[in-house]
Amino acid sequence: MTLNGWMQIALYCAVVLALVKPLGLYMTRVFNGERTPLSPILAPVERAFYRVAGIDARQEQHWLAYVGGVILFHLLGFALLYAILRLQALLPLNPADQAAVAPDLAFNTATSFVTNTNWQSYGGETTLSYLAQMLGLTHQNFLSAATGIAVAVALIRGFARASSGTIGSFWVDVTRATLYLLVPLCIPYALFLVWQGVPQTLGASIDATTLEGAKQTIAIGPVASQVAIKMLGTNGGGFFNANAAHPFENPTALSNFVQMVSIFAIGAALTNVFGRMVGDERQGWAILGAMGFLFLAGVLVTYWAEAQGGSVLNGLGFAGGNFEGKEVRFGIVASALFAVVTTAASCGAVNAMHDSFTALGGMIPLINMQLGEVVIGGVGAGLYGMLVFVIVAIFVAGLMVGRTPEYLGKKIEAREVKMAMLGILCLPLMMLGGTALATVLPAGLAGPANAGPHGFTEILYAYTSAAANNGSAFGGLTANTLFYNSTLGLAMLVGRFFVKIPVLAIAGSLAAKKTLPASAGTFPTHGGLFIGLLVGVILIVGGLTFFPSLALGPVVEHLAGSAGQTFATGG
Amino acid sequence: MLTQLRPALVLLTMLTAITGLAYPLAVTGLAGLIFPARAAGSLIARDGHVVGSSLIGQSFAGATYFHGRPSATSAADPADPTKTVPAPYNASNSSGSNLGPTSAALAERVKGDRDALAAENPAQPVPVDLVTASGSGLDPDISPEAALFQVPRVAKARNLLEERLRQLVAAQTEGRTLGLLGEPRVNVLALNLALDGLAPR
Numbered sequence: 001m002t003l004n005g006w007m008q009i010a011l012y013c014a015v016v017l018a019l020v021k022p023l024g025l026y027m028t029r030v031f032n033g034e035r036t037p038l039s040p041i042l043a044p045v046e047r048a049f050y051r052v053a054g055i056d057a058r059q060e061q062h063w064l065a066y067v068g069g070v071i072l073f074h075l076l077g078f079a080l081l082y083a084i085l086r087l088q089a090l091l092p093l094n095p096a097d098q099a100a101v102a103p104d105l106a107f108n109t110a111t112s113f114v115t116n117t118n119w120q121s122y123g124g125e126t127t128l129s130y131l132a133q134m135l136g137l138t139h140q141n142f143l144s145a146a147t148g149i150a151v152a153v154a155l156i157r158g159f160a161r162a163s164s165g166t167i168g169s170f171w172v173d174v175t176r177a178t179l180y181l182l183v184p185l186c187i188p189y190a191l192f193l194v195w196q197g198v199p200q201t202l203g204a205s206i207d208a209t210t211l212e213g214a215k216q217t218i219a220i221g222p223v224a225s226q227v228a229i230k231m232l233g234t235n236g237g238g239f240f241n242a243n244a245a246h247p248f249e250n251p252t253a254l255s256n257f258v259q260m261v262s263i264f265a266i267g268a269a270l271t272n273v274f275g276r277m278v279g280d281e282r283q284g285w286a287i288l289g290a291m292g293f294l295f296l297a298g299v300l301v302t303y304w305a306e307a308q309g310g311s312v313l314n315g316l317g318f319a320g321g322n323f324e325g326k327e328v329r330f331g332i333v334a335s336a337l338f339a340v341v342t343t344a345a346s347c348g349a350v351n352a353m354h355d356s357f358t359a360l361g362g363m364i365p366l367i368n369m370q371l372g373e374v375v376i377g378g379v380g381a382g383l384y385g386m387l388v389f390v391i392v393a394i395f396v397a398g399l400m401v402g403r404t405p406e407y408l409g410k411k412i413e414a415r416e417v418k419m420a421m422l423g424i425l426c427l428p429l430m431m432l433g434g435t436a437l438a439t440v441l442p443a444g445l446a447g448p449a450n451a452g453p454h455g456f457t458e459i460l461y462a463y464t465s466a467a468a469n470n471g472s473a474f475g476g477l478t479a480n481t482l483f484y485n486s487t488l489g490l491a492m493l494v495g496r497f498f499v500k501i502p503v504l505a506i507a508g509s510l511a512a513k514k515t516l517p518a519s520a521g522t523f524p525t526h527g528g529l530f531i532g533l534l535v536g537v538i539l540i541v542g543g544l545t546f547f548p549s550l551a552l553g554p555v556v557e558h559l560a561g562s563a564g565q566t567f568a569t570g571g
Numbered sequence: 572m573l574t575q576l577r578p579a580l581v582l583l584t585m586l587t588a589i590t591g592l593a594y595p596l597a598v599t600g601l602a603g604l605i606f607p608a609r610a611a612g613s614l615i616a617r618d619g620h621v622v623g624s625s626l627i628g629q630s631f632a633g634a635t636y637f638h639g640r641p642s643a644t645s646a647a648d649p650a651d652p653t654k655t656v657p658a659p660y661n662a663s664n665s666s667g668s669n670l671g672p673t674s675a676a677l678a679e680r681v682k683g684d685r686d687a688l689a690a691e692n693p694a695q696p697v698p699v700d701l702v703t704a705s706g707s708g709l710d711p712d713i714s715p716e717a718a719l720f721q722v723p724r725v726a727k728a729r730n731l732l733e734e735r736l737r738q739l740v741a742a743q744t745e746g747r748t749l750g751l752l753g754e755p756r757v758n759v760l761a762l763n764l765a766l767d768g769l770a771p772r
Contacts, residue, residue: 004747004751007751008751008752011751011752049581049582049585052581052585053577053578053581053582053585054577054578054581055578065575068575069575069578069579072575072576072579073579073582073583076579076580076583077583080583080587123664124665125663125664125665126663126664134591134592134595135587135591135592136591138590138591138594138595139586139587139590139591141590142586142590142594143583143586143587143590146586171575171578171579171582174582174586175582175586178586178589178590179589182590183589183590183594186594187594187597187598187601190598190602191598191601191602191605191606194598194602194605194606194609194610195605195606195609196609197609197613197625197626198609199609199610199611199612199613200598200599200602200603200610201599201602201603201610201611201612202599203611205663206612206614206621206624207621208614208621208622208623208624208629209620209621209622210622210623210629210630211622211623211629211631211636211760211763211764211767212629212630212631212632212633212636214629214630216623216627216629216630216660216661216662217661217662217663218612218623218624218627218662218663219662219663219664219665220611220612222595222598222599224598224602224610225594225595225598225599226595228598229590240665240707241664241665241666242665242666242667242706242707242708242709245665245667245705245706245707246665246707246709247626247627247628247707247709247710247711248612248624248626248627251613251626252748252753253747253748253752253753253754254748254749254752254753256752256753257748257752310672310673311672311673312672312673312674312677312678312681313681313699313702313703315678316678316681316682316685317696318681318696318697318699318702319699320698320699320700321699322672323699323700323703324667324668324670324672324677324703324704325667325668325669325703325704325705325706326703326705326706327705327706327707327710327712328640328700328705328710328712328713328714328754328756329710329712329753329754329756330753330754331753331754334752334753334754335706350706351706352667352706353667353668353669353706355667355669355670355671356667356668356669356670356671356672356677357672358672359672359673362672449669449670450669450670450671450673450674451674451675452673453673454671454672454673454674457671458671474669474671475666475667475669476669476670476671557671557672557673560673561672561673565673566673566674566675566677566678567673567674567675568675568676569675569676
């Protein structure tokens with residue numbers, strides 16, 4: 001670990017923090033339907049949309065209708081994307097003549113993009129046409145992100161409103177998130193990426209003759225426009241197989257820095273939107289504080305572990321850290337930081353191969369996802385995931401002092417706690433259940449590329465990433481098989497909807513409640529005690545649920561590696 | 572739910588048209604106008620032929636060139652398309668090795684590379700980036716240490732003074748962005764092009 005490394009991390013945190021307030025203010029105005037600087041251009045477009053769609057922008061929805069909208073939108077989006085993938089061979093903009101995507105892979109990919117997971121069973125440059133990348137993947141990158149933001153805003157309204165039967169209109173929220181937030185940010189962002197060297201062309205791949213006379217075919221395409229939204233929308237699905245490690249997706253140290261900032265930007269700003277909408281910005285900062293604590297703890301461990309180096313490299317006398325799977329232009333620190341950022345948020349883009357991280361360095365991304373990606377989290381998904389934990393924390397605090405728990409003047413009662421627990425428990429069911437299944441079935445055991453405990457971690461990471469809708473991978477796992485494509489697809493669906501629907505139910509139930517005035521007995525939820533309680537609850541719930549699985553994977557591998565042991569496949 | 576079918580269909584269609592067609596095509600148009608060379612892949616031409624992209628690494632094996640990092644990319648086996656064969660720096664199928672930290676295969680590969688490098692180059696010790704596969708398999712850079720490590724070998728093969736090559740490496744070394752971000756690095760293709768400019772083979 002070096003001083004320069006810590007300065008890069010400090011600068012990163014400072015830039016993200018500086019964006020929280022201005023972006024939070026802007027987003028609050030957008031979702032309250034107030035005038036913004038972009039309104040003169042966008043308001044007419046928005047109104048035209050509503051007219052054609054037959055929507056009255058002032059008419060809000062009951063939470064059940066909101067859920068209906070969410071499900072319908074996912075369903076149609078899935079059908080469209082599945083069709084594009086299956087038909088890409090017949091559609092235009094396919095200079096590499098990619099064949100139709102196989103049914104199980106198309107199911108997995110469509111599910112994965114609709115649920116904002118962006119798991120890469122597909123190979124990017126080897127599987128997809130430009131049209132599939134643009135019309136298929138890029139559009140779902142926008143819409144799955146917009147949906148996540150919409151659900152978070154609906155939950156915030158549940159806390160902010162009193163005695164209300166509605167939580168906003170899904171159609172209006174999703175339209176505004178796309179038109180006012182995502183598209184205007186992505187256009188300059190994509191151009192910045194091109195300036196840094198990310199290609200943006202519809203031309204076919206390039207045949208070069210190298211200095212030594214060999215032929216090199218260089219895959220290319222409309223990359224920048226997709227990379228911009230894949231980061232900002234915490235989608236993470238790469239244009240290329242190697243994702244953000246590929247020099248065409250992430251050419252410079254500066255592009256890498258901005259990509260990391262853009263992963264956190266909207267998620268962090270949503271805590272400020274939360275504070276503003278409930279009328280007390282300190283509430284948002286307290287939540288961001290709890291997230292920040294968990295984030296820095298993760299960065300510390302991963303940076304330390306990667307700088308120490310892997311057991312194989314150290315055993316052969318190499319200093320300089322674990323460089324396997326990392327790019328020279330990023331080095332150890334920017335690779336370790338990226339790995340923590342991308343799994344804290346539900347992004348899943350990678351600028352280094354997580355599979356080749358040290359045992360402990362790779363364990364932190366795993367833990368980040370197992371905790372439900374509540375550290376900043378996916379756009380929207382992180383905030384609502386965290387608020388689910390807040391409800392549990394408040395409930396635990398209420399049990400300890402024997403009072404009815406309250407949060408922001410809302411009584412937290414049986415219904416909210418039940419829904420919160422449903423949202424929390426569905427994740428381990430898919431993560432651990434899926435892993436258990438794959439480790440006993442031959443079809444599952446055929447997947448891992450590495451032997452020993454690392455192979456187990458590859459499987460655990462896959463189901464964890466899918467259920468948490470992250471999409472990063474221990475890439476050695478051969479996941480493009482019928483077994484993995486279908487079971488991982490299922491895990492993504494459960495991880496998406498069995499959190500979203502309970503969250504919207506909580507939103508509806510909270511919105512209908514009266515807001516009680518604060519009294520001397522009210523537990524203040526903007527101070528250090530609350531932050532500590534929240535962090536404690538997250539770690540206890542996560543630790544109790546996942547420690548045994550971590551012990552079998554990364555912990556055993558770390559101990560074996562420290563003792564100089566290596567594992568050979570087929571032996 | 573049926574009353575929501577119309578907004579769902581209409582919004583999906585319109586938002587898809589904006590985000591899936593209008594947005595990428597607008598960015599393509601703007602990028603082509605403002606940064607035409609970079610939008611097209613930062614290609615390098617020499618004597619009218621494209622020799623590669625300044626951002627994409629390529630394989631160098633001969634003694635007269637500086638070498639890049641190990642690359643774990645593969646390609647379909649020409650004899651049997653269901654299998655793959657190693658194809659370093661295959662820029663149409665990016666990939667890392669995905670070997671874990673306790674992998675015996677990793678230990679074997681690193682040991683083999685280290686011994687080969689030590690046999691070719693008199694300098695010591697072997698820099699770690701020359702024995703580790705990059706994440707993309709297309710890393711265009713090596714560390715300045717890794718370039719300096721290869722100077723004696725290249726100098727001997729080209730019959731040049733080592734001091735001259737060290738100056739070349741220093742001139743081709745790119746520092747941290749803003750003095751802070753990323754790591755110092757040397758672009759191997761740019762270095763080798765400069766090398767050819769120095770003393771044509």
